[in-house]
Amino acid sequence: MRLILLGPPGAGKGTQAQRLVERHGIPQLSTGDMLRAAVANGTEVGKRAKAVMDSGQLVSDEIVNQIVSERIDQPDAARGFILDGFPRTVPQAEALTQMLADKGQKLDAVIELKVDESALVSRMEKRVAETLASGGKVRADDNPESFKKRLNEYREKTAPLSAYYASTGELVTLDGMADMDTVTAEIEKALHANA
Template identity: 85%
Template sequence: MRLILLGPPGAGKGTQAQRLVEKHGIPQLSTGDMLRAAVKAGTEVGKRAKAIMDAGGLVSDEIVNQIVSDRVGEPDAARGFILDGFPRTVPQAEALTRILAGKGQELDAVIELKVDENALLKRMEKRVADTKAAGGQVRADDNPESFKKRLDEYREKTAPLSKYYAGTGQLKTVDGMADMDTVTAEIEKLVAAAVNA
């Protein structure tokens, strides 16, 4: 099962990915984790990424694509994986198609969690209030201003992926505003249909 979960920040992608990981025993591949692992392992591409990050630069698509290519080829990803934070742009999506084709693979599904952005903002505000009430530490980017910036960036760079994957016939949508278990059940149904197609 090779899967991408799409949706704006706060849509619940992380929670749903964790549930899929637990049920299916496949890894969730986060771009940040993959980058850190490549740097730590001192791979050729990891060294290139480290030099750029140490200089305060953004790692290029070429390097990120190579790291993803290396990672999806590892033994624990042989039965499948869930991509998290990649692809972020249409050129990365096109690169992913080439990477997988080169390994004789393709995506089983791209599932987008459709959400109401105003309700997401309220959900985020409630989470912050609940965390504070419980005496917990609130994430630095969990505030309305940061959240709106993240939503704007998502709309500008990542939302076009919906159109791209709709064009390939791989996009499926789920109501991300439903309760967590309903969203999980819907995703499971879509995944089963895609894998058995």
């Protein structure tokens, strides 16, 4: 199963990804984790990424695409994967489609969790309160101002992926405002329908 989860910050992608990882035994591939691993392992592309990051620049799509390509070739991703934080833009999505085609693979689904953005702020505040109550550490960007910036960035850069994947026929849109178990069940139903 090769899957992308789309949706704005706070939509529940992380929770659903963890459930899919546990249920299907496939890895969740985070762009940040992949980038750090490539740098730490000193791979050729990791060295290029490190040089760019050390200079304070953003890593190019070309480097990110290569890191993703190398990561999905790893044995633990042979049965599938969930992409987290990639693609972020339509050019990255187009590169992913070509990359998978070159490997004789394709996405099984792109699941978009549609949510009421105004409700997301209260969802984020609830998550912060629950994290603090359990003695956990709160993300530095889990505050209303940062959260609104992340929402705006999502709308500008990542939301166009919906239209792209709708045009390829891979997009499945689900109600991300439903309770977690209902969303999980709907994702499983969508995956079986596309299987």
